[in-house]
Structure formats: structure tokens, C-alpha cells
Amino acid sequence: MKTKKLLxxxxxxxxxxxxxxxxxxxxxxxxxxxxxxxxVKTQTATIVGVAAGNENFTTLVAAVKAAxxxxxxxxxxxxxxxxxxxxxxxxxxxxxxxxxxxPESKKALTALLTYHVVxxxxxxxxxxxxxxxxxxxxxxxxxxxxxxxxxxxxxxxxLTDENGNASKVVLTDVGASNGVIHAIDSVVMPK
Numbered sequence: 001m002k003t004k005k006l007l008x009x010x011x012x013x014x015x016x017x018x019x020x021x022x023x024x025x026x027x028x029x030x031x032x033x034x035x036x037x038x039x040v041k042t043q044t045a046t047i048v049g050v051a052a053g054n055e056n057f058t059t060l061v062a063a064v065k066a067a068x069x070x071x072x073x074x075x076x077x078x079x080x081x082x083x084x085x086x087x088x089x090x091x092x093x094x095x096x097x098x099x100x101x102x103p104e105s106k107k108a109l110t111a112l113l114t115y116h117v118v119x120x121x122x123x124x125x126x127x128x129x130x131x132x133x134x135x136x137x138x139x140x141x142x143x144x145x146x147x148x149x150x151x152x153x154x155x156x157x158x159l160t161d162e163n164g165n166a167s168k169v170v171l172t173d174v175g176a177s178n179g180v181i182h183a184i185d186s187v188v189m190p191k
Contacts, residue, residue: 084184
């Protein structure tokens, strides 16, 4: 394996390990998504298919469609997606989502969505290990090109964007045929 690929894998692994720590309690969301098979090898639904099949991601799916990213996220991957819940989008200032879904906002919407995607498949255990191996925080490069920082707050994995905004990982390791999804409670924003 090449050094660059190993570094990317190590970073993503670290993120996933941290997310595993957030998976200690059973929430309504977990109960709704438990039927989703988490073994990626047996999944037939892609990341978009898995998200489209869960009512907690309707805003995300609408945004992916508006940005023209369905084909990309249905591709071979693998991808790790930090998927904002509908309630995460609801936290944005009024009118933000509606404005982003307009055709003239496609470039900004694409940048926002790809800021939530990492190349490679990183499970929660990998993320936690990376955080611990890097003395409490780990920097992740997104497909958009920006950085997210993963850290722990108690047993919760926290993603901090380049603007200092934080999001908690609330569900981990939702498998898809082309990667894995980790649900987050706030939208992270690129610079």
C-alpha cells in the first residue's frame, strides 16, 4: 500500500473509532435504522439508497439530488459520509436550506455536501483509534478539500469544522454497498 493511501486510511479509521464511542445508548434514530444491515460486504443499497430509505435523511437526500451528486454517491466509492439528520438542517437559519436548493446555489450546495464526505470507508472503531493515537484529536480531509477535526467529549465523538462549529456523531456504522454512514446532529460548514 502506498504511504498516502495508508495515511488516509489511518485518518478515517481514527474517525470511525471515535464514532463507536458515541454508539453506547439506544435512541429513537438507532431503533429506526437498526434494520439497516451494517455489514458493507452484504449491502446492495448504496449510500444514497440507504439514506433515501430512512425518513431522518429526507433533507439530505433532497440536497444531494439538487446538487447533482446522486450518481457520484452511487458510485463505487468507498465513501464515509457524515450525514446530517433532518433536525441538523432545521438548526440552520431560516431560509438557508430553501436557498441552497435553488439551481443558482448548486456550487455552494455541492461544496457543503462534499464537506461531509471522506474518501474511503472508516468505521467508528477506526475513528476512535485515530483520535487516541493522535493525542485526542484527528484532522480529516474531506472530498471538498477542507478539514474536519474529530475529538472526544466524554464518550461522544465531536466533529469540528474550520469555523469552530461542532457536531456530535449520534449514530455510527450504517453500512452501504459503497461505504458507511455516520449520522451527525448539526451541519458542518466549510470555510
